[in-house]
Amino acid sequence: MFEIRANSAANGYLIKTDNLWKTYEMGTEKIHALAGVSFTAKKGEYMAIMGPSGSGKSTLMNLIGCLDTPTQGQYYINGRLVSAMNDDELAYIRNREIGFVFQTFNLLARATALHNVELPLIYSGTPAQERIERAKGALQMVELEDRMMHKPNELSGGQRQRVAIARALVNNPSILLADEPTGNLDSATGVEIMNLFERLHEQGNTIILVTHEHDVAEHAHRIIHIRDGKVASDVQKRK
DSSP, rough: OOOOOBBBTTOOEEEEEEEEOOOOOOOOEEEEEEEEEEEEETTOOOEEOOOOOOOHHHHHHHHHHHOOOOSSSEEETTTTTTTGGGGHHHHHHHHHHHEOOOOOOOOTTSSSSHHHHHHHHHHHHHHHHHHHHHHHHHHHHOGGGTTTTTGGGGHHHHHHHHHHHHHHHTOOEEEEEEEETTTOOOOHHHHHHHHHHHHHTTOOOOOEEESHHHHTTTTTSEEEEEHHHHHHHEOOOEO
């Protein structure tokens, strides 16, 4: 749909950020939400981005998810310079490359689990029969095929998050981007969801968690700490 040139400097990495800044002007004052963030990530990584409130981690998540563009710097996905894209191009990349999992699930209340999972395929113009089969397959991946005709109010919090994860997976995205995925769940259900992420990673999915919770971040194999808009540490854990 869009002709977007790959850059050789970013080849070999799924994600490459180079000196990302995000600056907001508040009257005469400039607020630097991000101040020169650079890192790379390969396909198949399981990464957590951590930081306290106001650290810039949510701003970084919005840039990684192509929900926003940087004030300065470059961001590549699969060698494509997404930081220079227009709104239509960003929407296309979001639908094809990013699978979002939100703390609040963001499900349609009147739609079945199956229809909620179908939504990204509807937006991408996938034929109806293929949509249904792929949505069923995604629900099977999260072990929820027996609840596909249930609506969100007929599901537990953990089941609703599984539907949201299935929806994120249905387009076979390059990146599964999860924002505080256990924030609305009790501890036991949160552990179940994190175990599901581990299984999805073992199947080859690239996962980025954005969280302020240490116990959630500990499930990842690499942890990037953001503080005052900068990378404070980048630790690869041994597994």
